[in-house]
Amino acid sequence: MRHKLVPLAIFLLPVTLQAQDDLLSLLGEDTSVILTTASFKATRVINSNSIENTAHGVLDxxxxHRFGELSTGVxxxxxxxxxxxxxxxxxxxxxxLMVGVGRSSFQKTIDGFAKYKILRQCDQGCSMPITLSLAAGSSMTTLTADKVPWYADGRTDYFTHRLSYYFQLIAGRKFSENFxxxxxxxxxxxxxVKTTAEKNDVINIGGAGRYKLTKRLAINAEYFYVLPxxxxxxxxxxxxxxxxxxSLGFDIETGGHVFQLHCTNSAGMFERGYITETTGNWLDGDIRFGFNISRxxxxxDPKAKANKKVKEDTW
Amino acid sequence: MTMNTTIKSLALVCLLIPTLSNAQERFASRTGHVAFRSETTVETIEANNHKATSVYDPNTGALEFAVLIKAFEFEKALMQEHFNENYMESNTYPKAVFKGKVVGVTAADLKKPGKHDVTVEGELTMHGVSNKVTNKATISVEPTGTLKAESNFVIKAEDYKIDIPSVVRKQIAEEIQVKVRIDYQKM
Known part of the structure; x- marks a missing residue:
């Protein structure tokens, strides 16, 4: 009796196997790499760079805009x-890699920068947990010689005096869909710099985050700590x-635009300006309302060639 | 022949049966092309995905299909971001999956070159919503024995609870045209 059951069991085996069969699982694990996207809605959190870059071939x-301080009164x-x-x-x-240039009314400054993603966080197909970017830039004030902050009688105004640089490592992670x-x-x-009491090299560390409240609305914050x-x-x-x-604010997204509305104690919108020359104190009400508009x-289109053939295949 | 060897040979035959039935092959692809197009008077939006996976078993007619939403490529990077973030919510619903069967062609038909008009019916799941769908398709058997499958159909965004806000109604069509082209290889 025991022997008769063996072939019966074997007979049933393929049937059960067949029943469990999920056709797609026959192809095995999908190994295509999917990079994490949309960690922030824009390439700036508020003033500072975010881990997002302008996409290849896109001009932003x-x-x-920053208004004056709330504390200036009525x-x-x-x-x-x-x-x-x-x-x-x-x-x-x-x-x-993204590059950018800008012109600020703050000290009539021209600035330029480049940001490169060294590591990219991914959702699937690899195990990279963070995005790591390096940003570097310089700025130059075009104020007349007697208006620059380091102006002093008899000091020669050299072109190089007007330059400043910044270097920044940005390590970020999209922890969840929203955060x-x-x-x-x-x-x-x-x-x-104006006096010997000030350092030429200013070491700082910043932190920034965003939380998405709805699909098209996010709250952002950033803080820069300058070492004493x-x-x-x-x-x-x-x-x-x-x-x-x-700085604290909202990102609002509408089609091709991102509106960033915020409050900040900084007037400058480039690194030397907001990291080393912020003169407002939140606690005294030196808060500026501001906005960034990105279009x-x-x-x-870097994929145009690959998709051209597809387009010719008529609908 | 003792009782023991009878059982052993019987068992061997039984083991061979599933192998034999499996010898009738299935077809599969990892590089299926799925494209869609939204056409309004204001704007035409197109996206392409060349990473669709599919397995087709002509013996049972069973057809399965999976498309990674994030692998759709748009002309404009921002559109691609909005498509994933705002419409398809691809972090929550990463794939569109079809499970169903092909009606109108037999396994024997697919052994010789020719073109067959078929009907594909089954369940399409995306954005967390499943719907019964029935669409026309054609399967061509190439001289090499591989299959080319083609299908054009229409998907309504609202059937899958894909919300299109009123401000962009003019730019995004309610009915999205979908095109599927798959070259199946024998598995």
């Missing part, structure tokens, strides 16, 4: 009478005091 026209309509602006153009050279966090250790180098004893301490009551930059144009 950015208008950034006479200045709580800051709305004043404005600083930065106009910028960013371009995605490849999917990893992204990044940290940004960096260095701002100023070719010339690098910026000038006020000696007389008229001297400026420098604060760490803190993208696809000027080059």
């Amino acid at each position: 026209f950015r208008i950034s 006479e200045e309509l709580y800051g709305l009478d004043q404005a600083t602006i930065r106009l910028g153009l960013d371009y995605g050279v490849t999917d990893r 992204t966090l990044q940290i940004m250790p960096g260095l701002v180098h100023r070719n010339l 004893d690098q910026l000038a301490q006020p000696q007389t009551p008229t001297d400026l005091t420098y604060f760490n930059s803190f 993208v144009f696809t000027v080059h």
Whole structure:
């Protein structure tokens, strides 16, 4: 009896195998690499760079605007009478490399930068947990010689004095569909500073995050901590005091635009400006309302060649 | 022959049976092409995916199909981002899957070159919603024995609870044209 059951069992075996059969599983695991996308809605969190880049072949026209400080009171309509602006153009050279230029009314500065994604977080097909970018740029003020911050009687105005540089590592991770966090250790180098009490090289570390409230609305925050004893301490009551930059705002997305509305204590919209020259104090109400508008144009389609054949295959 | 060897040889035959039935082959592809197009007077949007996977078993007629939503490529990077983020929510629903069968052709028909008009029926699941679908398709048997399958059909965004906000209604069609082209190889 025992022997008769054996072939019966074997007979049944293929039947059960067949029943469990999921045809697609026969192809095995899907190994295609899918990179994480949309960690932030824009290439800037508020002032600072995010781990997002302008896509390959895309030109991003950015208008950034900061009003005056809330603490200026009703006479200045709580800051709305004043404005600083930065106009910028960013371009995605490849999917990893973007470059940009901008012109700010803040100290009449021209700035340029490049941002390169060294590592890219991915969702599927590899195990990279973070995105790591390197950003580097320089800025140059075009103020007349007697208006630059380091102006002093008898000091010669060399071109190189007007230059400053920044380097920043940006390590970020999209933890979930809604939540992204990044940290940004960096260095701002100023070719010339006003007094010997100020450092030419300013070491700083920034942190930024976003939380998506709905599909088209996200809340963003960023903070830059400047290590102590690098910026000038006020000696007389008229001297400026420098604060760490803190900004809080919303990203609102509508079709081809991203609107970023925020409050910040910084007037500058390039690294030397907001990291080393923030003079507003949140606790004193030196808060500026501001917005960034981003409009993208696809000027080059890197996949056009591959998809051309497909288009010719008529619908 | 003892009782023992009878059982052993019987068992051997039984083991061979499934192998024999499996020898009737299945067809599969990892590089299927799925394209879709939304056409309005304002804008035409197209996207292509060349990574569709599919397995077809002519003996049972069973056909399965999986498309990774994130592998759709758009002309504009921002459109691709919006498609994934705002419409398909591809982090939550990474794949579109079809499970069903092909009616109107037999395994024997597919042994010799020729073109067959067939009907594909089954269940299409995407964006977390499953719908019964029936579409026309053609299967061509190439002289080499491989299969070429083609199908054109229409998908309504609302059938899959894909919300199109009123501000972009003029840019995005309610009915999306879909085109599927697959070259199946023997497995």
